[in-house]
Amino acid sequence: MAGQDLVGQRIKTVRRQRGLSQAQLAHPELSDSYVSLIESGKRTPTPAVLELLAEKLDCSLTYLINGVTAEQMQEIELGLGYARLAMENGEVSEARTRYAELLADSGLAGLPQHRQDAEYGLALAAEACGDLDDAITLLNGLRQNDPVTMSPERHIAVVVALSRCYREQGDLVQAVNVVEQILGGAVRPAWTDGLIRLASQLVAAYFERGDLLRARQFSAEVLAAAEVLGTPQALTLAHWGAAIVAVESGRGDEGVTHVERALAIQSEHGDPRRLARLRSDYLEVMLAVRPMQAATWRDQLVKAEKELSESSANPMAKLRCVMNLARAELLLANPQQAGEHIRSVCDMLDGMPKLLQMEAHLLHGQTSAEQHDRQQALRELDTVAEALDQLTGTRYTAHVWLTTAQVLERIDEPDRSVDAYKKALACVGL
Structure with a gap:
């Protein structure tokens, strides 16, 4: 049902509750035929007319537009804020519960942007909880159901998350396809931070499916675009992608240069949560490239684990850090210490x-x-x-x-x- 139909229905419902006829509601500023057209959804009232009708009906303008009272709107926005905060603090199960509760509330039916925010938040929370099937279903639903109301920035964010979820699930065909639908055309859209993030997902998918040549070529293109764009986020993502491709192509020193550049940019401009995760990822790369220095990386991983535990990093980042600690101990021929870390890993596996x-x-x-x-x-x-x-x-x-x-x-x-x-x-x- 169109938004103007819903507005007209609400006006009609409240008018009848007040015991007013269309002529009584219209007089003297409007005609009763105009009110009839509004109620039937054949005319879209201007903001000034809506404000006038809300005053005549003694109800809130918010209710006529969205179907919720001002108090309900405040509660919904507060609920979204709490859910986002839980997600940022790494309390992903709590965030998932809060988003689901919001979506179960019929009040979101007339609030397409708020509903979209809740569905996107729920998808990210489901992914963070390890429920990739649910996350993929939600993200595909957003892509298919909200093509008009969704902003270009949100659309890119949804596809970034969708490609990442497909990749984490092992479906590399879909991980590539959803991104190439945007970036694979003859004419590529102008680069932005969001598109660089999307391109980074494509580099990772190419790499994981074994197409190292394509990953290397596209990574170089993304890095060149990021250098022109010049934003910290774009440069961090591009250097990180180039680092992984270089390491896996046997060019370890080049990979270290890129990953250290990414870490330096993030250290200067990034938020602490992302920096803590990137530092842990950096140490995973160093374990692979320079295993003879495992003692150094082990000591730094201990610090990284503490940093992650004190930050709002999601559970997957924390799990990966502990796994890397176990790998470091194995490299150092300390299987007992590695076993202690493995026991912690086993305690964290549920839902991953x-x-x-x-x-x-x-x-x-x-x-x-x-x-x-x-x-x-x-x-x-x-x-x-x-x-x-x-x-x-x-x-x-x-x-x-x-x-x-x-x-x-x-x-x-x-x-x-x-x-x-x-x-x-x-x-x-x-």
Whole structure:
């Protein structure tokens, strides 16, 4: 039902509640035929007419326009504020509950922008809670149902989140497609911070599906665009994407240069929550590029973990930091300390994305193997293999199968190890 139809219905309802005829409501400023047209949805009243009718009907202008009283509007806006605050503070389950409660309130029916804010917030909260299916459903609903009322900035933010969720879910085809619908045309829109963020998602999706050449080419294009744009957010995102592509292409020193540049920009201009997460991600890169300095990265990860715990970082960022602490201890040949971190990881897994859970089980298997707990290692690797068998073969799954094969070899499971090596090769078409 159109907005003007709803306004007309509310005017008609209140008029009847007041015991007024259309002529009585109209006199002397308006004609009764004009009031009739408004009530039937055939005319859209001007703001001045709406204000006049609200005064004559002794009701709030807010109610006639949105279907809620001024008090209800205040409660809705307060509820949205509390939900956003919970999300910013890392209380993602609380945020999800608050957004869901707002959407269950019929008062949002006449408030398209507020409803859109609540649906978008609920999608981000669902993603942060690890419920990617629900997040994807909500985000697709926003794209399909609000194409007119949605601002260009919100539309880009929705597609950024949607591509990220598809990627976290392992659906790299959709992760690429939703972004290429915007950036893949012959004429690309003028670059903005939002489009740089969207492009960064596309770089990550290209990289994870194994298209390193395309990832490298597009990353260079995004970095050049960010340099021209010159904003801290664009530069941070572009350098970070370039760092990951460089590291995975075997150009570790170049990757370190980019990641340190991203960290420096974020340190100068970024908010503490994003800086804490980026610092943790930086240390994950350094563990991979310079494993011989694992003791240094371990000590810095301890500080990063404390920083994340005191910030409003989401649970996934905190989990990744603890997992990296376990990896650092394994590099330092401290399996007992790694095991302590793994126990913390296990306590945090509930509700996390499936791919992140799979990584955690693989790390648990590696740690158990180093602790000579063969049975626990096998249990963890069985969980990993079961998850991998449900995924499409990509560069990422090839890497996980390869690591699984190495751990199976470590615990003297030669037949299963050979099978895992073969599956790793199959994932890259060999």
